[in-house]
Amino acid sequence: MRLKSFTAKTMKQAMQMVRDSLGDEAIIVSTHEEKGVGVRVTAALETQVPGFEIGQTDHENDWLQYDAESDNEDAIAEEITDVLLKHAVPADTIDMIVSTALGLELTTPRVALMAALEHMFSFEPLPSKGKSKPIMLLGLPGAGKTLAAAKFATRAVVNDQHVAVVTTDVKRAGGVPQLEAFTKLLGVDLAKVRKPEELKEYLARDEVKKFDQVIIDMPGINPFDAEEMRDVMRYIASVDVLPIMVAQGGMDADEMGEIAKAFSVLGVEHMMPTRLDMARRLGGLLSAAEKGGMAFTQGSHTEAVADGLTELNAEILTNYFMPQTKQEAEYKVKKTTRQGE
Ligand SMILES: Nc1nc2c(ncn2[C@@H]2O[C@H](COP(=O)(O)OP(=O)(O)OP(=O)(O)O)[C@@H](O)[C@H]2O)c(=O)[nH]1
Ligand SMILES: [Mg+2]
Incomplete structure (x- = not known):
């Protein structure tokens, strides 16, 4: 998955930037108003990793598709719950993360957890340069x-x-x-x-x-x-x-x-x-x-x-909860290299 933030003066401009950069498939994960800056929109784009899809969503029959989607949701909820329980996250926080993750309709547990963390938590790194408050x-x-x-x-x-x-x-x-x-x-x-x-x-x-x-x-x-x-x-x-x-x-x-x-x-x-x-x-x-x-x-x-x-950030935090498998990491490196070509 790619997670990217865009800042623009208006929501319309930010959405256009999302579409231009990530395409129509992009999913909006969060929007923030930043005083004096404008609107910041974070969007996610799923990059499918071969062999990582949990459910199939291309069934011809609607009912089968519905079943596959709900199986997929159950599998995502189960996997996220398992890792969060291993990290002794309190039950109410797990519920919030899982319902946020499912609400975002993403198809793998890692991506869903990452998007939920981005949505629910704030990341404000202290700038390394320039004058700042003590x-x-x-x-x-x-x-x-x-x-x-x-x-x-x-x-x-x-x-x-x-x-x-x-x-x-x-x-x-x-x-x-x-x-x-x-x-x-x-x-x-x-x-x-x-x-x-x-x-x-x-x-x-x-x-x-x-x-x-x-x-x-x-x-x-x-x-x-x-x-x-x-x-x-x-x-x-x-x-x-x-x-x-x-x-x-x-x-x-x-x-x-x-x-x-x-x-x-x-x-x-x-x-x-x-x-x-x-x-x-x-x-x-x-x-x-x-x-x-x-x-x-x-x-x-x-x-x-x-x-x-x-x-x-949400991706790094997700790595602490669900370390990337070798196959996912390699796929990401290959994809990044291809994009850079
Ligand atoms: N491995 C590891 N050790 C750390 C980390 N952060 C702090 N420590 C160690 O934890 C111990 C306490 O760190 P300090 O920075 O002295 O903690 P403090 O909050 O200033 O402690 P007080 O002034 O006594 O309240 C030290 O031995 C640090 O080296 C970390 O991220 N990783
Ligand atoms: Mg000290």
């Missing part, structure tokens, strides 16, 4: 915030961006040295901040305003401790930052859903999944995104700092 990394103790800060700083340096790192994790033994080890290697400033007023004062400095990116690493917090959450709220409220919940894969889905809801109360609308390399159950991440109403930024899939950020 990001503030929040999350449970050990979620991967400091490593994420080092990864974003490394990416910025590699891209010749002017970057600074701030830590508010100054009370805990080892909090600062861990980050300092990275910033020293990168030759990047590390500011230590003890309270919200200090962060406000730091970000207001002329020399700091010139940075393309500022990354703020926070200490781990317990989202169910009112006092700790109030402290974080004071930080968020005192400055104009993009707060991001760093969340590790492999956690219980109900637990993660409640954690994300607690962070969403602070106005957090983005989450960065970590430990994608070692988590065997990603239900917690889907649950967090859904229950907290959060968009996925990049993810973390390695302990290594360089190249440590992975783009996330």
